[in-house]
């Protein structure tokens with residue numbers, strides 16, 4: 001297949017791309033390099049099966065040109081602002097970078113008769129649900145961040161386009177995805193801070209926030225598995241692990257991985273890391289596991305492997321460009 005990967009220079013896409021190329025697919029990647037980096041795509045640039053477009057997906061005529069040039073068989077739509085706190089400061093950021101970008105992709109798919117889309121949503125769409133672990137059919141959905149509101153709006157647009165224009169979608173509501181090549185996230189943040197000051201680590205919130213952390217390879221396996229095994233018009237799955245890890249544990253693992261000791265943990269306080277943060281997340285993964293998918297790593301194992309990978313990458317000077 002020819003697969004359009006949006007957000008192609010980002011964290012998840014840079015782990016997905018070698019898998020798609022390795023399976024014999026052609027990859028057309030697009031990114032505005034707002035958060036993604038050239039370092040993430042450098043390994044693929046000489047591959048004749050790989051094309052990169054630096055493009056802001058808010059530019060509909062350019063997106064149309066992209067579809068005219070490379071009409072894809074499938075869109076793997078990962079582009080979005082992935083920094084929740086940023087969207088709190090600039091209130092139209094997720095509206096544009098998430099919702100309108102997704103509209104542009106769907107409209108171009110409609111126009112160019114592209115029928116299938118895989119979409120990265122988030123467990124954040126549940127807001128602070130009364131039911132934990134939260135299943136996909138939980139409602140009503142009241143997001144508490146503009147990022148999550150945008151993801152929910154994207155899901156709604158995808159559903160409407162699917163039913164109006166004979167398209168098919170696979171929507172994944174992720175837990176926290178971790179692994180090598182991060183552009184953001186708690187482990188990345190801790191390593192960066194500790195490289196700067198190995199004696200003191202600022203931790204957002206009180207450290208008791210607990211969430212399921214999914215290793216990026218498991219995330220990609222889960223998405224591919226759902227795509228192969230679910231054939232409804234709109235297929236929606238939680239993609240997470242059943243256990244969880246606290247932010248304090250992540251800090252301890254990071255400190256140990258870096259070989260540090262006597263680090264002062266400076267908590268900023270409060271139960272949330274930032275406005276719109278959901279401090280306790282549990283996603284019911286039964287729908288995908290009943291189809292036969294199983295993550296390889298637990299949440300704690302994913303955090304340990306991620307700390308190893310990030311510390312090695314940062315020490316090698318990666319992440320600077």
Ligand SMILES: NC(=O)c1ccc[n+]([C@@H]2O[C@H](COP(=O)([O-])OP(=O)(O)OC[C@H]3O[C@@H](n4cnc5c(N)ncnc54)[C@H](O)[C@@H]3O)[C@@H](O)[C@H]2O)c1
Nearest residue numbers: 007010011012031032034035036057079080082120177183
């Ligand atoms: N990583 C997680 O824990 C997590 C959890 C839930 C959902 N998600 C979603 O998964 C997707 C991928 O996440 P990620 O962690 O790889 O994030 P990421 O920020 O590393 O990747 C997203 C990429 O999209 C690009 N991008 C943003 N706006 C764009 C635009 N207008 N035009 C072109 N490119 C644009 C960015 O430059 C970035 O490279 C995102 O949609 C994110 O919201 C991620």
